[in-house]
Every structure is written in structure tokens, then in C-alpha cells.
Amino acid sequence: MSGLSDGTFREFAALMHAAVGLSFNDSKKALVSSRLTPRLRRLEIEDFDAYLALIAGDPQGEEFQTAVDLLTTNETYFFREPAHYELLQRELLAERPRTLAVWSAAASFGDEAYSTAMLLADLQQQGSIGADWTILGTDISDRVLRSACAAVYPQERLRDVTPQRLKRYCLRGEGESEGLVQMHPKLSERVRFGQLNLCQPIETIGPFDVVFLRNVLIYFDAETKRAVVDRVLTQLRPGGLFFTGTAEGRVSCATPLQALAPGAFRKALAA
Structure with missing residues (x-):
């Protein structure tokens, strides 16, 4: 060849x-x-x-x-960049919202969406947030979305999930399915997935309180990055949390953001 x-x-x-x-x-x-x-x-x-x-x-x-x-398609796994989940937990414990909508905008196989679902389920059980929370995962790839909807993962991808969460939220495969883990229905019923091209106009799917846009901007040039970030941020409510990959550098966009930590921002409140 x-x-x-x-x-x-x-x-x-x-x-x-x-x-x-x-x-x-x-x-x-x-x-x-x-x-x-x-x-x-x-x-x-x-x-x-x-x-x-x-x-x-x-x-x-x-x-x-x-x-x-x-x-x-690159490596993905549960609770990647754990500092983001720690920051999200602190913010939610301080705010104690009764309703919460989260968008995983480059969801890939769903590891990020289900990691977030585990955290929110824990906080709900503790009474720190209300029971009305949902997660939307989107991606351009139909293939990875089909896998995400199946909610079955190699056990290695859950290497950073605590034993307590594995017991609460995961079903271990046996026999031919040994080495695989399926998300418990009490998580999967809270998470939905859909196909979306971030480089095209986005219909109103929000508003969201939290948006993850991690480890996807590396595939775009500078002009496309700015357009994608501003497009995504139209779906985030003022004061909402926005996460990008820590290795992706400073976010360049027209939407005012307050930096909280590497890869973590708050959308400015409306004037």
C-alpha cells in the first residue's frame, strides 16, 4: 500500500x-x-x-x-482529572441546589458522564443536593454514543473509582462478561446521550448548571476553538461552572469567565 x-x-x-x-x-x-x-x-x-x-x-x-x-478517540477513564470533581463537589456543597442539570459536551464513551453521576448520587444520598438532577452526554461519534448508552466498561477504566462507589453503582460481569462492569440502572436512568456536532449551531438544549468540555478543543484550530467555546457557553446559565481539559491551556472566548482553577471557570453573572 x-x-x-x-x-x-x-x-x-x-x-x-x-x-x-x-x-x-x-x-x-x-x-x-x-x-x-x-x-x-x-x-x-x-x-x-x-x-x-x-x-x-x-x-x-x-x-x-x-x-x-x-x-x-483517545484514552478515557472514570474520574479523569479528579481535581475538577473535587471542585464541583465543594461548589455544590456550598450552593446545595435542589435542581441540577449537567452537560458532558464531548462525552466519548460516557466515562465522564457516569463519573459525574456517581458524585451527584452520593451528594443526593447525603442530602446535599436535591433529587432532581440530570446529565446529558453528547458527542459527534455515533459509535461511541452507542457504547455509552450500553453503559458497559472494562474494569480497568474504573481504576480510580472508590470501592464504595463500585459497590453502590456498578454491576460486575461474570462468566463471559468477567472483567466488565455495567452501570447500575439507578445511574443510567439519570444519564441520556445524543449526537451533536459542536462546530454547528446548537439548538436550545440548556440551560445547564455545569458544562464539561474537556479534551476536545485540542482537535480544533484557534478560531474554531473560540467559536465552539462561545457556542457551548450559550447553554450554560450565568454563574454556572465550566470545565475544560487542564492540558488545553487558557480558554479564548468572548463570553466572560472567572478562572477558579486550572481548567475550571465560572460564567459571569448577567449585568
């Missing part, structure tokens, strides 16, 4: 940027090649030009979605 040429890579990058906002500069050529080469071999496609023609012909199709999945 022939390699990925510079010209084909740039055409591929332009297609991904136009369709879903993903940004691949020249330094990402090796990454794109390494992630897509096994797919081409599986499909018995001889070169990247032919694969580009295949996905460009149907940007809404299944194979295009597969390419997006291969290029954007």
Missing part, C-alpha cells in the same frame, strides 16, 4: 476541517497515516487517494464517521 502523500494529506485535512471542524496541521501527517492505515488494509484499499475519494463522496456516511472516530 502506498504512503500518505503531502497533497493527499492536505486534501484530507481540508475535508475534515470543513465537515467537522477538526484541525490537522502538517505535523499531524504521521498520526493520520498511522491511525488510518489499518483501516485501509481492512477494507483492502490500496492507497489514501482512494480512501479520500470514498469518504469525501459521503461526509454524512458511516465510513466518514469511522475515520473521525479513528482520528479523535
